[in-house]
C-alpha cells in the first residue's frame with residue numbers, strides 16, 4: 001500500500017507520542033517528522049525504530065500530506081494556520097479550534113456524530129478527552145428528545161494523570177497523586193465545557209450540563225457517570241444507544257458496568273445504562289469509559305485523519 005506522509009507537532013508530549021506509536025503501526029501512513037520544543041534533538045523510540053525530534057520551526061512541513069498538531073492550547077492555533085498556509089491537511093488535537101473556542105467554522109471531529117463533515121475535510125478540530133466520553137454517552141438521548149426539557153444533566157468524570165500532559169507540575173508529583181482522589185476545576189468552569197455546550201446545542205438539546213472532573217491516580221483512562229433526567233424510562237434501557245450506534249466499530253454497548261481497564265489502549269468508548277430508582281423524576285445513569293490518550297486523543301485523531309485522507313475510517317486502529 002502507498003503510504004501517505006504525515007507529521008506530528010508536539011511528539012514529545014503524551015498525546016503526540018501516542019500518535020507517533022499509532023502511525024508507526026498504521027499500514028497507510030508514514031511518519032516523516034516529529035517535533036518537540038524543549039526536548040528537540042531527543043530520540044523518540046517507536047515500534048518501528050527511532051527518530052530524532054526536531055524543533056517546530058525546523059519541521060519539513062511541506063513533505064507531509066497531513067499534519068497532526070498535539071501542541072498545547074494557545075500555541076497550537078498559530079502553527080495550524082502556518083501548516084494550512086503551506087498546504088498540508090491538519091488534525092488539531094488542541095482546544096484552540098473547537099466549537100465555543102473560535103469564531104471559525106472548523107469541523108468538530110467527534111467522529112461517530114459528524115463523519116459526513118469530516119470526509120475530505122482539510123482541517124479538523126479533534127475533541128477533548130472528557131467531551132468524547134460525555135458527548136458520545138449523552139448524544140442518543142438528546143437527539144431522540146428523551147432528556148427532560150430544561151433539565152440539569154450532571155456529569156461526574158475522573159481521568160488518569162496523563163490527561164494533564166507531561167510538563168512537570170508539583171500537584172502531579174507521584175507523592176501528591178498516589179493513593180489520593182480529588183475533584184478539580186469545580187464550579188462548572190472547566191475548559192471542556194464550551195465544546196460540550198456547543199455540541200449539545202447543535203444536537204437540539206434543551207439542558208444544562210453540570211460537569212465536575214476528578215483526578216484518578218492511574219496513568220490513563222476516563223470514567224464518566226452521567227445523571228440524566230428523562231421524559232420516561234425506555235422499556236429497553238439500551239434501545240436509544242442501539243438505535244444511534246448500530247454498526248459503530250468503536251462504540252461498545254454493554255450490560256455490565258464499564259471500567260477503564262476494559263478500554264485501556266483501545267480506540268473505543270464503552271457505554272452502559274441503569275435506571276436510578278427512588279426518585280420522583282425518571283432518571284437514567286449513563287456510564288462511559290475511554291482511554292483518554294486513544295479514543296480521547298490520538299486514536300480519534302487517526303479516525304479523523306483517515307476520513308480526511310479518504311482512507312477506511314478504522315484503518316490502523318486498535319479496536
Ligand SMILES: NC(=O)c1ccc[n+]([C@@H]2O[C@H](COP(=O)([O-])OP(=O)(O)OC[C@H]3O[C@@H](n4cnc5c(N)ncnc54)[C@H](OP(=O)(O)O)[C@@H]3O)[C@@H](O)[C@H]2O)c1
Pocket residue numbers: 009010011012013014015016035036037038039040056069070071072073075076093094095127128129162163164165166167292293296297
Ligand atoms: N493528554 C490527553 O489526554 C489529551 C487528550 C485530548 C487532547 N489533548 C490535547 O493534546 C495537546 C497535547 O496534550 P499533551 O497532554 O500531549 O501535552 P504535553 O504532554 O504537555 O505535550 C505538549 C507538547 O507540545 C510541545 N510544546 C509545548 N509548548 C510548545 C510551544 N510553545 N511550541 C512548540 N511546541 C511546544 C511539547 O514539547 P516539549 O515537551 O519538548 O517542550 C510537547 O511535545 C493539548 O492541546 C491537549 O489539550 C490531550
